[in-house]
Amino acid sequence: MTSELRGRRKECARLDQVVAEVRSGRGQVLIVRGEAGIGKTALLDHLASRADGSRVARASGVESEMELPYAGLHQLCAPMLELAERLPPPQRQALAVAFGMEFGGPPDRFLVGAAVLSLLSEASDSKPLLCVVDDAHWLDQASAQALSFVGRRLLADHIGLVFGVRDPATAPEWRGFPELTVGGLADADAGALLESVVPGRLDEPVRDRIVAETRGNPLALLELPRGLTAAELAGGFERPDARPLASQIEQNFAQRVGLLPPETQQLLLTAAAEPVGDVPLLFRALAVLGVPMSAAASAQAAGLIELGARVRFRHPLVRSAAYRAATATDRRAAHQALAEAIDPGLDPDRRAWHHAQAADGPTEDVAAELVASADRAQRRGGLAATAAFLQRAMELTPDPATRAGRALAAAQATLRAGAFENALKLLVSADDGPVDDLRQATVNLLRAQITFASGHGAEAAPLLLDAARRFEPLDQDLARDTYLDAFTAAMFAGRLAPGSPQTEVARAARAAPKPVTRRKPDLLLETLAVTFTDGYPAAIPLARTALAAFADEADLGDLRWLWLASRTAVDLWDDEHWDVLTDRHVRMARELGDLTELPLVLNSRLVLHLFAGELPAAASLLAEIRTIAEATGIGLAPYGAVGAAVLRGHLDEATPLIATGMDDVLARGEGGGLSFLHWANAVLMNGNGRYQEALVSAQAAIEDPNDRGVASWSLPELVEAATRTGQPELASDAFDRLTEMTRASGTDWALGLLARSTALLTTAGQAESCYQEAIERLGRTRIRLDLARTHLLYGEWLRREGRRRDARAQLRTAHELLVAAGAGAFADRARRELAATGEAVDEGVSGGTDTLTAQEAHIAELAAAGLTNAEIGAQLFLSRHTIEWHLRKVFTKLGITSRRQLRTRTGDPEPAG
Known part of the structure; x- marks a missing residue:
């Protein structure tokens, strides 16, 4: 071990462990954290020196390159790019566009991350x-x-990622990874290191003071004594400690640079301004x-x-000392020289950036060059x-007018990049230009969009409504699009918004000028506007057209x-269009790599699968949602997880999820989410026979009269809970509302639910025909869960009527459907009712492959469908090696050895939990 690693036995052992784990096929990520000069670079050099038999790829972040997209990633991946031909085409193209090797549409940053994962996987073969x-x-x-994305996807891979950072708390990308915190050297080691670089004798008191003031920082111990005379060292080490230690070290480097000849200083400045090391x-x-x-x-x-293959x-x-010690004039001269030395055909963006740093005042030529670079950066996804x-x-x-327009464009890009505060500052500059109604309306729209994106709170809808009104005389299509945005914000806020934002948006939209030619968004806007002004039945024909x-x-x-x-299809109880539109939405979002849009629609489609009694498909989507959430950090209320837990009916699993979801939606002001969670709790309690609690939750779910979608699902839950608690009068208003909506809708799903609810509230003679109508209508839909629950209610009614034989037939059907759907609590209800008729049934909900986890079931499903390991990995953002590892576990659990057996063994695998 070299003197540079004196006192680092523990840290070196941890790095050696990383190397060993990577060699054994267990992917590793480690954040080496510590202040400037603490020895992180020396430890990373140690790691590289211990990696015999391994391939080592290195890169370094450079402060002045932080605005150039994928610069660091290209530095790391450049030696491996010959392997890019092995990647799936979408990943290969995304990587080529990101690295500026091809032109194309902006690649989604997570598709680039998946491409890097695949590339590193190939390189580790x-x-x-x-x-x-x-x-x-x-x-x-x-x-x-991209690199944090890769780090979160490593599992059964011969890949290690080790990052040296100063403070990961300021960089969310590095949070959650294992850390190795590097502190100062112990006093004895620090003193020995100091003595090793100080010529002659060093007095002990002086040594101890240096050790104390440097806090064991190795670089400080090595660098601070340089430039001090032997007399100063012998007579006492007195340095001001008002500046941070990193600044003291940097100042020492700046003094050493200042002692060099002027031409050498200019060389160092130019090298510091050119961070690529070319x-x-x-x-x-x-x-x-x-x-x-x-x-x-x-x-x-x-x-x-050092000047070798690279600087x-x-x-x-x-580097920072050489740059900061120079005058502003010298810095501009260095950047100008670099701009002139760069081939504009090979690297126009870096050339434009150096031109910008060289400018000492406004210049349209350079500004226009930067605008062109911005366009290229957007195509590269930066x-x-x-x-x-x-x-x-x-x-x-x-030019003031042009400057205001560019400030507005910068604010739009900054908003999309998620920097809300900076976007608001840029909007102030956009307001400084000449008065322009369209520009002012766009500024207002951006402010409203920032408000909605940063919190989904109740204040967003009024701002979007105001922006839409301002656009009416300026751009009618943009006005109508903004009204739709306002509807979305109002639906998210729901009951938690003051007043009735949906109605206010609807009235304004209806008063706006009508389009000459109606686009699809116009049809949707008209449907929503009529719904909240003239009522649900009046909007049904418009909804069907849209x-x-x-x-x-x-x-x-x-x-x-x-x-x-x-969402309109859900409001209409139109399961066919709900299926078609969510399926299309999922496919489009996946093709575009839009992982911001995808979790939202996956949650909607997951709930559809639950209604259809397709728990394995729902579990697969739930695994995908979790994968995306882990990869992106996108936070959503756990709608899908809540729905799956409620269907299974386990109180100890579902109740905490619902409580967490409640806290989440209340904090964010999502009234629509509140209705969903109340409905979910009503279903959970009805399934478990806790009807009074179900009644309370169902009543809470329908409190918002403007919620026409998910809250309407609670109307049948309320009718069931009220009749079971002997309070049918409490169901009266809910039943009237259900009747109005379902008759207007006219779908089999809607009318089937109405018939079932009527049966619960009617006399004996009419009840049977209503149950039979409900079964007939629901049998024509894909909503198998409501069909199964109707058989259950019918069977329960028949048993109470003393018709045990008839009851058994209905309860057997209910039990079979509910078991197949994974609806544990409702299946137990059916089992208990069958037992009351004298027919014994095994307890619990059976499943063919209940040893598989949700992710294993998803991978098995994709493999059985014929996808290769690489294709599965591309879809799930996992490496090929990780997919191989999961499939080995699947084969072992199922007792099979081939994909052919997998297709026959797991035609419909059901995951546990």
Whole structure:
């Protein structure tokens, strides 16, 4: 072990463990955390030196490159790009576009992450792979997201990712990973290290003071004594401690740079301004400046820089010291030389960025260059870079009107990048330009969108409504689109918003000018507006027209409105269009790699599968939702998980989920989510025979008269709970509301539920015909859960009427359907009723492959459908090796050895839990 690693036995052992785990096929991620100069780089060098027999890929974050998308990722992956041909085509293209090797539409950042995972997996096929990234806190956002995505997907892989960072608490990408915190050296080790670099004798009191003031920081111990005379060391070490330690070290480096010849200082400044480490580019820039390459000799002799295949500073603080110590004029000159030395055909974006750094005032030429770079950055999926280029372009734009327009474009890009506070600041600059009604309306729209995106709170709907009104005389299509956005915000807020935002939006939309030619969004807007002004029955014909238009043909423009369209199908009790539209929405979101849109529609489709009694399919979607949530950090209320738990009917599983969901939606102001969770609890309690609690929850679910969708599902739950508690009068209002809506809807699902509810409230003679009608109508739908529950209620009624034989037939059917659906509590109800008729049934809900986890069942389902391991990995954002590992477990659990057996053995695998 070298002197640089003195006192690091524990840290080195942890890094050696990473190497061993990677060699054994267990993917590893480790964050090496510590302050500047604490020895992270030395530990990463140790890690690389111990990786015999492994492939080592290295990269470093560079502060000045943080705005250039995928710069750090390209640095890491460049040596492996010959393997990109093995990737699935969508991943290969996304990576090529991200790295600027091809032009195309903006690749989704998570598709790029999946491509990097696949690339690293391919690179680790022949030998284990260690990826070492120093100064990861300075990676550009796109690279950091992609690498953290990969880190969260590693499992059965010969891949290790080790990142050196200063403070991961300031970088959300690194949170949640295992950490190795590197602190200062112990006093004895620090003193020994200090003595090893100080010539001559060092007085013990002086040594102890240096050790105390540097807090055992190795770089400080090595660097601070340099430049001090022997007399100063002998007479006492007195340094001000007002500055942070990193600044003291940087100041020491700056003093050492200042002792070098002027041409050498200019060389170091130019190298510091060019963070890629491109030696030929540095040579060309120095030629522009008239600085000979011989000027590097003294810097190399001082140990500040190395010029080999790449430019490498002794430490990042040397780079920052060389740059910060220079005057503003010298910095601009270095950036200008670099811009002139860059081939505009090969790297126009970096050239534009250097031109911008060289500018000492507004200049339209450079601003226009930055706008072009912003467009290219957007095509490469770099939203943060797009925003940065546009913001700098705005700052350099001399014309006030053009500057305000660019500020608005920068604010739009910044909003999409998720930087809400910065977007609001840019909107102030957008307001500074000449008065323009369209621009002012767009500014107001952006403010409203920022409000909605940052919290989904009740205040967003009024702001969007105001923006829509402002657009009416300016751009009618944009006005109607904004009214739809306002409806979405109002539906999210629901009962938690003051007043009646849905009705207010509806009245304004109906008063707006009518389009000459109606687009699909216009049909949807008209449906919603009539629903909340003239009532549900009046909107039914419009709803059918809108749903038919969306179901007829699809285009990418539909993606923005498909959630509202499928929500309209739910309101209509139209299971066919709910199925068609959510299926299309899922496919489009997957094809586009839109992982922001995908979890929302997956939750909707999951609930549809639950209603259809398709628990395995629902479990597969739930596994996918969790995969996306883990990969992206997107937070949603656990609607899908709640629905699945409620169907299974286990109180100890579902009740905490519902409580957590309640806290979540109340904190975010989602009244629509509150209705869903009350409905879920009503179903849970009805299933478990706790009818009084079900009644309370169902009543809470229907409190919002404007909630026409999920809350309406609670009307049949309320009727059942009220009749079972001997309070049929409490069901009266709910039954009247149900009657109005279901008769207007006219679907078999709606009328089947009405017939069942009528049977619960009617006399003996009429009840039987109502149950039979309900079974006939529900049997024509895919809503098998309501069909099974109707057989159960009919069987229970027959048993109470003393018709045991007839009751057994209905209860057997109910039990079979409920067991197949995984509806544990309702199945137990059917079993107990059968026992009361004298027929014994095995307890519990059986399942063919109940040893499989949800993720294993999902993978088995995809493998049985004929997908390769690489294709499954691409869909689930896992590596091929991880899919192989999961399938080995599936084969072992099922006692099979081939995919052919899998197709016959798990035609419909049912996961446990």
